[in-house]
Amino acid sequence: MEVECIPFKKTGYFSNLICDYLDGKETLSPFYDRPPQIDQFAEQIKAKQNFPSSHREVLYSVLKNQYRDVDTSEDTKVNISLLKEASTYTVVTGHQLNLFTGPLYFLYKIISTINLTKELKLANPENNFVPIYWMATEDHDFDEINYFNFKGKKLQWNKNVSGAVGPLATDGLESILEAFSNEMGNSINASKLKEWFAKAYLEHDNLTDATRFLANQLFGEHGLVILDGNDSSLKRLLAPYVKRDLLENASYNKVVETIEQLQQLPENYGIQVNPREINYFYLLDGFRERIVEQDGRFYVNDTKIEFSQEEILKELENYPERFSPNVITRPLYQEVILPNLCYIGGGGELAYWLQLRAMFMEMKVPFPILLLRNSALVITGKQMEKLKRMNISLADIFLNQSSFINKKIREISNIDIDFTPQRKHLQEQFKDLYELAAKTDASFLGAVKAQEVKQLKGLDNLQGRLLKAQKRKLQDHVVRMTEIQNQLFPNKSLQERNLNFSELYLEYGERLIPHLMKALKPLSGEFSIVKME
Structure with missing residues (x-):
């Protein structure tokens, strides 16, 4: 095996914003705290060192529960336990629950995350670093995840669905396995792929469990910890920030300010995502709809559900799991519940993260280092x-x-x-x-x-x-x-x-x-x- 490297900008496949970020262009410096360089992580550790021990206990408890029926490697067990210690930090990547992992870069995201934790351990031996894969179980865009390409053909799971994709039943995937098997042949490697697909999707009841199984098969031996954020105990830690969004539009105001700053730059980068006044969905079985406020009352879009201010705050206190962050507030949720130093994502993801620093400052949550995931041509x-x-x-x-x-x-x-x-x-x-x-x-x-x-x-x-x-x-x-x-x-x-x-x-x-x-x-x-x- 040989490896050659070329600058991202010379590939022609990466935006000017991302190339300028990688080059450390001065005009972008107001939109992040620290560049993705190994010598910057010591300062990032200091910024995150006051992460609450109570949050660590909740995180550990949730992970133990989520892994109770998972064949867990010793390295992953150790990493889960290490999360209770004040000297342990995480590196995170997130991805949708694409069928059979979806595009190849799913692997590159996780490999980047695991490899960075190894580099950090060498540079900071007094600390421990845990790679986290955040499963996007609350996303509701089924059409983005219901297929994968194989030898030029699109193998697609056709199903009428609504709501978050994580709880989706995995019925109906036998036909995908059959089509997949017919294309692969009967080699040893083909047999392993068939086995993984069958065990993931035919022996697990929902897409969350199926995806966790598959990611664990691929990377469990490397200590990867897989987290489902759709959990009431974890959401309770987010509740104070949800309240500020409901009552003050705190996220909206700060992200709008940042967008205005970006639009004033001469480079004309464009805007990746626009905030809403309230950046949370209301989540129940079968649906995930936006929360909107009008004249002091709160409505769940396209439903008959509505709340007064007092009622919605009581709902948040009693059922925090029903409040689902959108693309603007999911990063905040991640940083509230994890002792995280770095987020690893693709170019589109980093583009919207660069709109969020002011919101993090307003919420008094440390902003992570942003690292573009590895990209490769095999x-x-x-x-x-x-x-x-x-x-x-x-x-x-x-x-x-x-x-x-x-x-x-x-x-x-x-x-x-x-x-x-x-x-x-x-x-x-x-x-x-x-x-x-x-x-x-x-x-x-x-x-x-x-x-x-x-x-x-x-x-x-x-x-x-x-x-x-x-x-x-x-x-x-x-x-x-x-x-x-x-x-x-x-x-x-x-x-x-x-x-x-x-x-x-x-x-x-x-x-x-x-x-x-x-x-x-x-x-x-x-x-x-x-x-x-």
């Missing part, structure tokens, strides 16, 4: 051989397909397709005409300029036609080039956003995760190209 030995035979560099394959083809055709063509010398020669000729035009009236000068533009455009058209002619002549090479690029960038997007881990597991089996853990360095700040044998 290239097989066969694919590397193809690239070498066609003399295609790793930088070349990140070009958009049109630029990629044009660049390579120019390189391999026995005809010079670059008309730059002809353009220069033509412009030199027009210099004499401009001198002549300067001695007469303005109308002639305009005619000369128009003729120059016309002839330069004609040269460009001829160059384009020559390029097209060479593409036709070298069609076989073009086909092979685009074929390998399409393999590595399915749907003209990053591999990690399309492939499911099962495609790589079929090829590499038990070696896959250890190889990726060895290859991915969470603080490298670069995109990884992993060449697997």
